[in-house]
Amino acid sequence: MKLVLLDVDDTLYPKGTGPFGLVNARIEEYVMSWCGIGREESEALRKRYIGAYGSTLGGLMRHHGVDPDDYLRKVHDVPVEDLLHRDERLKNTISGIPHDMVVFSNGSVDYVRRVLRSLDVLDLFSDLFTIEFMDYIPKPRIYPYRKLVELYGADPRDCVIVDDRPANILTAMDMGMETVLVGSDVPVPGAAAIPDIYSLAEILY
Secondary structure (H helix, E strand, O other): OOEEEEOOOOOOOOOOOOOHHHHHHHHHHHHHHHHOOOHHHHHHHHHHHHHHHOOHHHHHHHHHOOOHHHHHHHHOOOOHHHHOOOOHHHHHHHHOOOOEEEEEOOOOHHHHHHHHHHHOOHHHOOEEEOHHHHOOOOOOOHHHHHHHHHHHOOOHHHEEEEEOOHHHHHHHHHHOOEEEEEOOOOOOOOOEEEOOHHHHHHOOO
16 A cells, blocks of 8 residues: 655646646735835845745744744635636546555645545545645655655555655655655656646556
8 A cells, every 4th residue: 555645736726727827926915015025026035045944934934933833724725716626537536546645745734625625626635735734845855755654654665655756756756755846847757757647547456
């Protein structure tokens, strides 16, 4: 039995069709408001923080005293339910995979629940491992991967990560996990690649 670790945004739904773009815009607005800077400065600051800490939030916590739960609540305050709806094909795909399924997402737990409820697949996952449980240290940093396998008592070689971001896939490969890259134009040598989440059952059985 494998432990399948599924990303959410741009993985469980086609890239660019869900709320992730709106979340990114909210992050930009949050940085500009909190730091009192313009968009160009905000973009540069975010780029620097993502490079140094793996996320905008990491830099804001370290250098600006931002409360992570306040940040997550505000940046994830987007109309998920208007953008995503019950996906019977997705439900059939996930329910047909005979392995334990855990969400592994940089999103907040409340946001992830809203996405999964909208897609009508929440009940198919045994657990949600979100940014709060990563101690706010996101993928592709190795810390949350190590914490996850320790928490579940899993051997990395028995884990499969399913994600749309090559960087997240590369960290998983370094851990010895099996990897499935979803809908990416950038191939990762050694990783299985599928055009969309609906092809997952062809890889995992």
